[in-house]
Amino acid sequence: MATIANELRRPNIATANVQLPSVRDYEQVTDEIVGTLRFSKGWFAALLVAIACMLLGAATWLYQIREGVGVAGYNPPVMWGIYIITFVFWVGIGHAGTLISAILYLFRAGFRTTIYRCAEAMTVFAVMTAGLFPIIHIGRAWKFFWLIPYPNWRLLWPNFKSPLVWDVFAISTYLTISTTFLFVGLIPDIAVLRDREKNPIRKSIYAFLSFGWRNTEREWRHFARAYLFLAAVSTPLVLSVHSVVSFDFAMSITPGWHTTIFPPYFVAGAIFSGIGMVFTILIPIRKWFRLQHYVTLNHLDAAAKLALTTSLVVGCAYLVEFFIAWYGGVPAEQDYFWNRVFGQWWWAAWIMITCNMILPLSLFSQKLRRNPAWLWILSIFINIGMWFERFVIVVPSLSHEFEPWMWGGYRPTWVDYFMLLGSFGWFFMWFLLFIRQFPVIAISETKEIVPPRVRHAHVHTPVDAEDFEPQTGRAH
Amino acid sequence: MKGQYDPNHPSGLAKRRWAMTIDLAKCTGCSACVTACYAENNIPTVGADWQGPILHPDRTGPGANIVRSREMAWIRLERYYEIDREYKDVVWNAEHPGAETRFVPMMCQHCGNAPCEPVCPVYATYHSPDGLNVQVYNRCVGTRYCSNNCPYKVRYYNWFGYGEIDRSQYAFPEPLNWQLNPDVTVRGKGIMEKCSFCVQRIREAETIAKVEGREVQGDEFTVACAQACPSRAIVFGDAANEKWSVTKLIDDRRAYHVFEELNVFTAVVYLKKINHPASAGATA
Numbered sequence: 079m080a081t082i083a084n085e086l087r088r089p090n091i092a093t094a095n096v097q098l099p100s101v102r103d104y105e106q107v108t109d110e111i112v113g114t115l116r117f118s119k120g121w122f123a124a125l126l127v128a129i130a131c132m133l134l135g136a137a138t139w140l141y142q143i144r145e146g147v148g149v150a151g152y153n154p155p156v157m158w159g160i161y162i163i164t165f166v167f168w169v170g171i172g173h174a175g176t177l178i179s180a181i182l183y184l185f186r187a188g189f190r191t192t193i194y195r196c197a198e199a200m201t202v203f204a205v206m207t208a209g210l211f212p213i214i215h216i217g218r219a220w221k222f223f224w225l226i227p228y229p230n231w232r233l234l235w236p237n238f239k240s241p242l243v244w245d246v247f248a249i250s251t252y253l254t255i256s257t258t259f260l261f262v263g264l265i266p267d268i269a270v271l272r273d274r275e276k277n278p279i280r281k282s283i284y285a286f287l288s289f290g291w292r293n294t295e296r297e298w299r300h301f302a303r304a305y306l307f308l309a310a311v312s313t314p315l316v317l318s319v320h321s322v323v324s325f326d327f328a329m330s331i332t333p334g335w336h337t338t339i340f341p342p343y344f345v346a347g348a349i350f351s352g353i354g355m356v357f358t359i360l361i362p363i364r365k366w367f368r369l370q371h372y373v374t375l376n377h378l379d380a381a382a383k384l385a386l387t388t389s390l391v392v393g394c395a396y397l398v399e400f401f402i403a404w405y406g407g408v409p410a411e412q413d414y415f416w417n418r419v420f421g422q423w424w425w426a427a428w429i430m431i432t433c434n435m436i437l438p439l440s441l442f443s444q445k446l447r448r449n450p451a452w453l454w455i456l457s458i459f460i461n462i463g464m465w466f467e468r469f470v471i472v473v474p475s476l477s478h479e480f481e482p483w484m485w486g487g488y489r490p491t492w493v494d495y496f497m498l499l500g501s502f503g504w505f506f507m508w509f510l511l512f513i514r515q516f517p518v519i520a521i522s523e524t525k526e527i528v529p530p531r532v533r534h535a536h537v538h539t540p541v542d543a544e545d546f547e548p549q550t551g552r553a554h
Numbered sequence: 555m556k557g558q559y560d561p562n563h564p565s566g567l568a569k570r571r572w573a574m575t576i577d578l579a580k581c582t583g584c585s586a587c588v589t590a591c592y593a594e595n596n597i598p599t600v601g602a603d604w605q606g607p608i609l610h611p612d613r614t615g616p617g618a619n620i621v622r623s624r625e626m627a628w629i630r631l632e633r634y635y636e637i638d639r640e641y642k643d644v645v646w647n648a649e650h651p652g653a654e655t656r657f658v659p660m661m662c663q664h665c666g667n668a669p670c671e672p673v674c675p676v677y678a679t680y681h682s683p684d685g686l687n688v689q690v691y692n693r694c695v696g697t698r699y700c701s702n703n704c705p706y707k708v709r710y711y712n713w714f715g716y717g718e719i720d721r722s723q724y725a726f727p728e729p730l731n732w733q734l735n736p737d738v739t740v741r742g743k744g745i746m747e748k749c750s751f752c753v754q755r756i757r758e759a760e761t762i763a764k765v766e767g768r769e770v771q772g773d774e775f776t777v778a779c780a781q782a783c784p785s786r787a788i789v790f791g792d793a794a795n796e797k798w799s800v801t802k803l804i805d806d807r808r809a810y811h812v813f814e815e816l817n818v819f820t821a822v823v824y825l826k827k828i829n830h831p832a833s834a835g836a837t838a
């Protein structure tokens with residue numbers, strides 16, 4: 079009987095034991111998580127650094143707009159460089175959030191509960207960062223709206239055959255849905271903040287954002303349904319958005335880009351890089367805010383397994399690319415792949431292979447999966463490796479195409495690097511502002527896995543199954 | 555002449571297919587075509603010392619743009635060394651005995667199935683009914699996707715405001731501004747440009763013919779590079795009308811398309827240079 083009770087105690091757990099043994103009751107959840115919103119000097123210092131980096135990037139962009147894109151280090155035929163690499167990098171990071179919050183929700187993977195808010199906020203800000211880069215990249219940034227279909231007296235429309243136009247739709251849809259999803263999930267938590275807020279102005283803002291949430295059963299029923307439907311709407315986007323981004327490359331005829339493996343390969347890579355970034359952000363947050371009993375080692379363990387899986391998929395894709403290049407028998411493509419790994423770009427390719435294929439193999443060890451310090455270090459390698467994956471896709475392909483006379487190199491300038499730095503500043507600025515205003519761990523969903531106090535539930539007490547209905551939307 | 559050119563198309567628009575042959579046996583590699591193209595099409599020169607130092611002030615001096623292969627020549631002379639297989643490792647040593655120099659003028663091939671066209675998000679490059687691969691400067695936003703997808707790498711980008719008089723990169727200071735062709739626009743900052751098959755000459759000839767109430771005659775006009783070519787290696791014309799001499803040259807046994815395997819159906823046909831084996835043996 080005790081075993082059954084234990085099973086019931088974690089009804090929505092699929093992959094890991096995510097009970098929170100150190101969390102006793104609802105009050106503790108509210109107190110500890112709302113406590114993370116307190117002002118601290120460390121937070122303020124981090125925000126100042128982020129804003130400084132962002133301003134540096136913004137000033138560089140103004141300089142680039144004034145002088146021309148030539149101040150960035152483009153060497154034709156390498157017409158796409160760090161901006162497009164960084165665009166794909168941030169879009170990729172924006173994928174783990176929705177995977178964790180939507181797909182794992184539908185699959186009832188319990189370990190998502192305490193990490194999804196962080197991942198979802200990361201998603202929104204990463205997509206906001208990514209969306210800037212195509213505009214930074216183009217030669218006439220002030221004309222970027224020509225890529226958007228809008229009625230105009232010239233009856234001119236964008237070219238719907240162009241993957242760049244698909245990108246516009248994919249990114250804007252993704253930003254809309256992921257922002258909505260983040261916000262809807264926040265509503266009950268904002269109501270908690272509203273009830274505890276003393277400052278009348280902040281209180282009224284929270285009251286507005288919570289849509290007058292009163293915690294009634296009817297509201298919960300609608301909320302749970304809405305959340306489920308949004309999860310279902312978001313799920314295909316996780317797979318489609320990065321597929322569309324990969325079409326930027328796959329639809330061209332450039333050797334190294336023209337390949338059908340790109341959509342699944344990009345999606346796996348995106349999830350891999352996103353989980354890497356989740357570790358990079360979540361592990362310090364968990365430590366600084368003393369949330370180790372919410373984001374437990376079990377959570378990290380389960381997320382690390384996801385990282386390992388996607389790493390294996392990505393590694394497999396790397397090897398398949400080489401096989402296809404050999405098997406396809408196109409000399410230009412074979413030449414490109416040789417050049418990529420053993421020629422001009424060997425260093426970039428080997429950074430990619432080491433960071434994305436070799437180092438994550440350490441996650442086969444449970445000890446390392448449960449070692450936050452190692453996970454954090456590894457996550458930095460994953461971030462670097464995934465940035466270089468996009469570098470390896472973009473730059474070496476362009477520098478070594480069909481025309482030998484136009485084989486070239488690539489030498490970025492300070493403008494490229496400052497813009498890259500600025501993107502991190504922009505991202506972390508939003509993220510830091512977010513964690514100061516909203517809870518980084520979903521309060522209401524965490525409460526769902528905490529035994530309700532009124533029942534005096536204890537591990538050895540048989541309990542009624544009704545009490546542990548998962549958050550799937552069945553009316554309580 | 556396959557691709558998007560179809561003389562029987564119901565729209566009736568595709569009456570022409572502007573095309574070009576380049577006889578490599580006649581070509582001497584003198585680069586007169588390059589110069590003529592610069593003059594005709596207002597191509598900015600980008601290698602002057604006042605245009606470079608914005609990049610790497612320490613190492614530039616003249617021609618940072620050239621070092622970064624940002625030269626704008628719409629038609630360029632590509633030089634290759636053909637070397638025996640046993641000298642594979644010294645492929646860059648052009649002075650090695652046995653190396654034979656080959657050169658080929660390369661410009662926009664005006665593909666029938668142009669890879670640059672479908673990828674442009676704003677229709678800045680599109681296919682004209684007479685087979686031209688047209689670049690609309692005003693519409694271009696500068697994504698540079700077209701250049702990435704061009705197998706011939708013949709699209710050139712205005713990295714700076716070469717045509718803007720108040721900029722350090724200005725390419726036409728006095729007296730160079732006096733040689734600007736009034737029939738051709740000077741391109742702005744941040745847009746792509748490329749060989750247009752001297753579209754201004756084509757349209758002028760068509761307009762004159764229309765005003766005079768007649769059809770455009772065979773070999774009535776030609777493009778700047780063909781006009782300047784001293785050995786008459788370049789021949790331009792309408793491949794859909796046999797009054798133009800280009801139609802006969804296209805049927806030559808030596809004719810080939812560059813990267814024919816890509817199925818882009820180019821409008822530029824090269825006539826292969828035939829080497830006599832004896833001369834090759836003499837140098838070996």
